[in-house]
Amino acid sequence: MNKLPREFYMRASLEVAPDLLGKYLIHVVDGKELVGKIVEVEAYMGPHDKAAHSYNNRRTERNEVMYGPGGYAYVYIIYGMYYCMNVITAKKDVPHGVLIRAVEPVKGIEEMARNRFKKDYNDLTKFQIKNLTNGPGKLCSAMGITRDNNGDDLLGDRLYIMEPEFNENFTIARSPRINIDYAEEARDYLWRFYIKGNMYVSKPHE
DNA sequence: AAAATGATCAAG
DNA sequence: TTGATCATTTTA
Numbered sequence: 001m002n003k004l005p006r007e008f009y010m011r012a013s014l015e016v017a018p019d020l021l022g023k024y025l026i027h028v029v030d031g032k033e034l035v036g037k038i039v040e041v042e043a044y045m046g047p048h049d050k051a052a053h054s055y056n057n058r059r060t061e062r063n064e065v066m067y068g069p070g071g072y073a074y075v076y077i078i079y080g081m082y083y084c085m086n087v088i089t090a091k092k093d094v095p096h097g098v099l100i101r102a103v104e105p106v107k108g109i110e111e112m113a114r115n116r117f118k119k120d121y122n123d124l125t126k127f128q129i130k131n132l133t134n135g136p137g138k139l140c141s142a143m144g145i146t147r148d149n150n151g152d153d154l155l156g157d158r159l160y161i162m163e164p165e166f167n168e169n170f171t172i173a174r175s176p177r178i179n180i181d182y183a184e185e186a187r188d189y190l191w192r193f194y195i196k197g198n199m200y201v202s203k204p205h206e
Numbered sequence: 207a208a209a210a211t212g213a214t215c216a217a218g
Numbered sequence: 219t220t221g222a223t224c225a226t227t228t229t230a
Contacts, residue, residue, distance in 0.1 A: 042225070051225070062214065079226050080212030086225085099225055137226050179225060209229080218219085 001162045003155055009070030009089045013096035016070075016089040017043040018172055018193045024162045025103055027143045034111055034143045036103025036133055037164075040194035040201050042177045044086070046095040051183035054095035065151050066095035073152040073159055075145060082137030085145050087154065087161070101178070101192070103133045104200040105142070112142035134200045171196040178203060 004023065009016060020038050027034045044052040046066070053063045053076075065074040066088055074086040074097055086097035105112055112132055113121035119128075133139040140146070145159070152159040173196040176188055194201045 044225075053225080058215095060215070076225090077213055079210080079224060080214095081210075082226050084225060097225095101225085131227095135226070141227095177225070182224085207230085210227090212224105214223085215221105216223105217221090 001165050004071075004161050004163060006069075006071050006155060009087065009154070010091055011070070011089060013043040013045055013089045013098050014191060016087070016096075017041045017098045017191070018174075020087065020098060020100075020161070021172060021193060021195055022164060022168060022170060024106060024164055025100065025143070025159075026162060027145055027149075027159050028157065029111065029144045032108055032111060034108035035106040036139060036143060037106050038100060038102075038161075039104050039198040040100075040102035040192070042099040042101055042193070043191040044097045044099060045191070046090075046097075049183075049189075050186040051177060051180040052095070052097070054097075057095070059095075063095065066097055067093055070096075071154045073145075073149050073154060075140070075147055075150040077147065078137065083140035083146055084136045085140055085149070099136060100139065101136045102194070102198075102200050102202045103139045103143075104198060105132055108143075111144075115144055116142045130199060132200075135202045170198075 046054040054066045069092045070089040072088045090096040133142045174190040175192045177192045
């Protein structure tokens, strides 16, 4: 188990996105590791992507992290109540990002249950278990990822991404991205990637 | 199907 | 300063 090296992130988000599938996202909270396997992502290709916050090199206080080098976390508030986490990729001044859309709980599932539903894991319904981390806002809630993590170095020791010890076999499926109907021609780009058949994918069919 | 809910951004 | 927007989730 090793952290993904800086070079991994210094590429276009469209290349990095599918490579993130199967990797382990880890957030250390109160000395405890919350671990989720990444099962669904979306690439946001910055300047040339009408769906991206950084389209046309738009640069604001919120998306400033996108303009730094790859391997940092970009966390923002969506719809006034939820958080979304991106992995920033490409070199400095090239504002690419990969939205983490879903993870599969691997470790710290008790804490995740508490964070999401304020209930013990053993008291969750089947529906709640399936809905722990199967969406971008849900996984942030479960793993305790907030605005405070914006700008975190993914090679640091608080929020980071590891290569699994053993590579598993899976099939990668792709589709248009979710909820970007405003993005004109970019609506149709197949820039969403997910592990086919995984129970924690937010929308298996698309 | 539609509400919840408020930070963010560009216009004025 | 303000009004519209929004890379979502929950409820009904």
